[in-house]
Amino acid sequence: MAASSPAAALPAAVIDASRRAERDARADKLFRGLLAAAGIFVLVTLIGIALSMLWGGREALAQFGIGFFFSAEWDPVNQKFGALIPIYGTLVSALIAMLIAVPVSFGIALFLTEIAPNWLRGPVASAIELLAGIPSIIYGMWGLFVFVPLVGEHVAPWLNDHLGSWPLIGPLFTGPPLGIGMLTAGFVLAIMVIPFISSVMREVFLTVPTRLKESAYALGSTKWEVVWDIVLPYTRTAVVGGVFLGFGRALGETMAVAYLVGNSVKFTPSLLEPSTTIAALIANDFNESTGLHRSSLLLLGFVLFVVTFIVLAAARLMLLRLSRKEGNA
Amino acid sequence: MNSAVIPAPDAGKAAVERRLYFRRTVVNRLALVLGCAAALFGLVFLFWILWTTLSYGLKGVNLDLFTKMTPAPMSAGGLLNAFFGSAVICLIAIVIGSLLGVAAGTWLAEYAGNKRIGTVTRFINDILISAPSIVIGLFVAIVIVMQFKQYSALAGAIALALLVIPVVVRTTDEMLRLVPGQMREAALSLGVPQWKVTMQVLYRAALPGIVTGILLALARITGETAPLLFTAFGNQYWSTDLLKPMASVPVVMYQFVGSPYESWQTLAWAGALVLTVFVLLLSLLARAILLRNKTSHD
Secondary structure: OOOHHHHHHHHHHHHHHHHHHHHHHHHHHHHHHHHHHHHHHHHHHHHHHHHHHHHHOHHHHHHHHHHHHOOOOEEOOOOEEOOHHHHHHHHHHHHHHHHHHHHHHHHHHHHHHHHOOHHHHHHHHHHHHHHHHOOHHHHHHHHHHHHHHHHHHHHHHHHHHHOOOOOOOHHHHOOOOOOOOHHHHHHHHHHHHHHHHHHHHHHHHOOOOHHHHHHHHHOOOOHHHHHHHHHHHHHHHHHHHHHHHHHHHHHHOOHHHHHHOEOOOOOOOOOOOOEOOHHHHHHHHHHHOOHHHHHHHHHHHHHHHHHHHHHHHHHHHHHHHHHHHHHHO | OHHHHOHHHHHHHHHHHHHHHHHHHHHHHHHHHHHHHHHHHHHHHHHHHHHHHHHHHHOOOOHHHHHOOOOOOOOOOOOHHHHHHHHHHHHHHHHHHHHHHHHHHHHHHHHHOOOHHHHHHHHHHHHHHHOOHHHHHHHHHHHHHHHHOOOOHHHHHHHHHHHHHHHHHHHHHHHHHHOOHHHHHHHHHOOOOHHHHHHHHHHHHHHHHHHHHHHHHHHHHHOOOHHHHOOOOOOOOOOOOOOOOOOOHHHHHHHHHOOOOHHHHHHHHHHHHHHHHHHHHHHHHHHHHHHHHHHHHO
């Protein structure tokens, strides 16, 4: 009798344990399924974004065909739409931004990795990163209230007088002193993307093995020679990746540009006259648009998404290459 | 004797070397000065923008700002409905986005990390982090707003949630992969099922990092304007209905700052100041959490 109670309890405990194991296995499966669903959701979102805009733009695509991308006409009254002007504006303003942002970001990365004394590096790096935290609409407001009058009163007239008569680039810098236009938008975009590019550059510069740099110093190299001949070649692909990352940001930036670019869908060679970008055009027109107009805007959104996707994917691939090299070393 | 024979060529060589050395020094100096100038350039614009926001914004900061509704043109008012709207939309967005983001990040770190689908998802997620937010707004506008023919706060929250997800996925993924493998093995060897290991061991270890990611995501979406334009739209009045248009601070700023009315512009700048202070405090807080955690481990 005394022996039978543990004997009876044992199978119960075993059954209990195996039941619990079963329950745990079921819970594990469910948990895993939920997580996987969330992961797949991320993947599907991207495809969904692209497809939804293509679907929304089908009307415009059917109406204008491939000519949509090569037509410079954007006329909501006569229902004629072409993407050339906003595409041109997007590319040019982003390129202006890169022309300013890349050398400045390189200088900042140089300052933060080689020049500044150690106690200064942390605070300055944090301050530059704060620039990335400021909402983009505030860049737009600052540009509109502070920077536009400055350009209109001082910079644009100066450019008109000094560069306006030059051959080839002259037409770029002639225009009324309004202060708005691609140059202003590009400059403010540059300030916005500097923190992104400089932080990538700084991080990859820090991955260069110290013994490589010290070998160069031991041979008598100057700081500049170490950076130019050792650090940059070692990190080249990643630096280009960081530049592309900034370019992708500049292409899609909306709120800062919407105030500053002038929102005129007419072609002008001048960087000082009102123009537009894809993002600014969508932000301004979408809510009031209907039918073919809206469909054309969605197709423009699709173009923007595809272009930024390609640029950002290239950036990621280049950044991955350096980290792979790091991993193997 | 020897030294008397060689000097002529040696002096020439030395002169060449001196010139070369001089040039290298000058180039080096120039590069260092330009580097300092670049850093200064960045700092100047940071302080200039902050100063502008502060000086324009302080004019509009008073009790009315937080207690009155957005006014009609030319009249006084505040941003109460916009603050409320922003809070509601961002709160819903951060809850949806964090849940999905942490789940997907855990899936990447614990289950799919080294498989092809994991690599692809991680890559896509990294692109989504930098994707133009206006495109996300268009996506939600097509999928939700245009289907129901109604702007709504909920659609705005979903658009912002889509911006939260990639940020949280990345930090969760990174932080979980930093948790030492021994902790997983120790827990698993005690017979703890994997979901319990994840919930009670891994999340506890990675919590500060995950919270940092969520705070950074919140800082990012509070200032976002473009995705809300076509989704939550805007509302001049007090509204608590999630299925109706709702005001939000950035959208009100966008409408007001471009207007010719001075009272509207003052309100826009006051909103900008509150927004900037909130966002910068959030990112400082996030950094502090991460830093404290890092030092306590050392």
